[in-house]
Amino acid sequence: MYIVAIGWMYVVLMMSIAEASVVAGIMTFVIYGVMPLSIILYLMGTGKRKRDRAAAEKLRLEPAPDPQMQSDSASGQ
DSSP, X not given: OHHXXXXXXXXXXXXXXXXXXHHHHHHHHIIXXXXXXXXXHHHHTHHHHHHHHHHHHHHHHSOOOOHHHHHHHHHTO
């Protein structure tokens, strides 16, 4: 997915360099490059963020191991 984003940024960079003025080049870069890619990459990362949140919640809900039981099993009792 990132290779497509890098390719698109290259195309937009070349478009902005070819503009007649610096202001037009900056606006082209922002409007055709930065804004659409930030939205697309945010939407594409939604599933990963959801999975990470669920994994963190699962770890938070798991009971912590009892240190007393660990020390008893380590001493052979």
